[in-house]
Amino acid sequence: MSYGQCDLATLAALFSSKLHRAGLATSVDRASLFTRMISLLSPGTIGELYWCARIAFLSDIAKLQTFDRIFLEVFATQSEFPTENQSVDTEYGSKTPQPQPSHQGITKLKMGVSTKTATNHQAGDARKQDDLADLPDRSTASAEESLTCRNFATLSQLDLQLANELLESSEKLMPTKVTARTATTKLYPSQDIRATLRASVKTGGDPVELLSKGRVKKKRRLIFILDISGSMEPFASPYLYFLRGMSRNSCVESFVFSTHLTRITLDLRTRQSIESIFGGLSLAPDRFGGTRIAEALRAFLDTHGRRGMARGAMVIVVSDGWECGDLKDLKEQMRRLKLLSHRVLWVNPRKANQGYQPLVGGMSAVLPFCDGFFSGHSISSLWELLDSLEVTSKGPKRIPWESMR
Numbered sequence: 001m002s003y004g005q006c007d008l009a010t011l012a013a014l015f016s017s018k019l020h021r022a023g024l025a026t027s028v029d030r031a032s033l034f035t036r037m038i039s040l041l042s043p044g045t046i047g048e049l050y051w052c053a054r055i056a057f058l059s060d061i062a063k064l065q066t067f068d069r070i071f072l073e074v075f076a077t078q079s080e081f082p083t084e085n086q087s088v089d090t091e092y093g094s095k096t097p098q099p100q101p102s103h104q105g106i107t108k109l110k111m112g113v114s115t116k117t118a119t120n121h122q123a124g125d126a127r128k129q130d131d132l133a134d135l136p137d138r139s140t141a142s143a144e145e146s147l148t149c150r151n152f153a154t155l156s157q158l159d160l161q162l163a164n165e166l167l168e169s170s171e172k173l174m175p176t177k178v179t180a181r182t183a184t185t186k187l188y189p190s191q192d193i194r195a196t197l198r199a200s201v202k203t204g205g206d207p208v209e210l211l212s213k214g215r216v217k218k219k220r221r222l223i224f225i226l227d228i229s230g231s232m233e234p235f236a237s238p239y240l241y242f243l244r245g246m247s248r249n250s251c252v253e254s255f256v257f258s259t260h261l262t263r264i265t266l267d268l269r270t271r272q273s274i275e276s277i278f279g280g281l282s283l284a285p286d287r288f289g290g291t292r293i294a295e296a297l298r299a300f301l302d303t304h305g306r307r308g309m310a311r312g313a314m315v316i317v318v319s320d321g322w323e324c325g326d327l328k329d330l331k332e333q334m335r336r337l338k339l340l341s342h343r344v345l346w347v348n349p350r351k352a353n354q355g356y357q358p359l360v361g362g363m364s365a366v367l368p369f370c371d372g373f374f375s376g377h378s379i380s381s382l383w384e385l386l387d388s389l390e391v392t393s394k395g396p397k398r399i400p401w402e403s404m405r
């Protein structure tokens with residue numbers, strides 16, 4: 001069907017007028033949409049034209065039979081569209097003779113009125129079936145989606161590799177803090193009178209542009225202290241991949257401990273594989289051994305935290321809390337960590353177990369000093385932890401003075 005010599009505006013006006021007289025809600029916008037669809041899609045059959053008109057004009061499915069009848073009257077018996085010389089049947093203009101409705105059903109129009117058109121549609125349907133066969137089944141969860149809610153301890157070696165890839169490529173949402181430094185910009189509500197007057201010198205003394213000033217925001221330091229003792233062995237590999245993805249940000253520091261503390265920030269940023277991190281005996285030789293949280297925290301505070309690393313930072317400790325040392329010493333180190341850092345968050349993968357209660361000696365000793373308690377047993381729980389960092393970091397620092405005594 002040719003549209004080269006067809007006046008699309010006349011066609012749209014004719015069809016819209018007949019639909020309006022039949023009781024369908026039409027407007028100039030719908031007629032304009034019908035015209036643009038014909039110009040862009042260039043329908044080659046009556047069936048294709050039918051769907052263009054139906055999308056543009058039909059808004060009430062109850063009027064479908066009336067719409068089909070009007071469409072048959074206008075298009076089914078015409079081989080060409082009206083030209084500019086033909087009169088248009090509008091609400092206020094002269095009426096053209098009504099063409100006789102075709103006896104062919106509207107179903108044939110939808111599929112095409114000719115054998116060639118039906119063949120084309122069959123070929124198109126076959127191509128669609130082939131395309132759909134290549135698409136994944138959306139009725140069930142994909143492999144990545146199903147892994148996000150599964151516990152790391154229950155994953156097979158193949159699933160664990162896929163989970164590690166997802167953790168390493170996860171988005172890094174860094175918390176922010178407001179510094180004492182101010183900056184002049186248009187984004188802050190407080191007006192900077194001095195900067196505005198200085199800028200007005202360029203415009204002859206007229207303050208054309210009002211400048212504002214406010215406190216500068218910067219990324220808050222994030223410190224991860226990961227337990228790699230024997231009880232945390234099933235979770236060590238996923239968390240190391242997670243830390244390697246997070247360590248690409250310069251504000252992230254990573255430590256591991258079992259009986260001694262080891263800093264692995266530079267290794268996570270430079271080594272090609274997690275296996276190479278533990279390849280040498282000098283790096284975390286105590287891995288998968290006992291658990292001495294108090295000694296690890298003391299080493300962190302004496303070597304790094306007290307010198308400035310932990311001041312104003314968010315410290316995230318990942319451990320199941322099975323402390324082998326003295327609980328009084330653990331409380332003392334948590335008290336020091338709480339006073340230095342901005343927030344202390346504790347992640348325990350055992351929390352996801354049914355009926356879990358933090359009654360272990362280590363957990364009962366550290367929880368009074370923590371600002372948040374998360375499970376971190378799966379990919380989705382780690383993403384929830386990242387999403388909560390910005391919210392958790394806001395607000396003034398709260399110190400439980402009763403627990404500090």
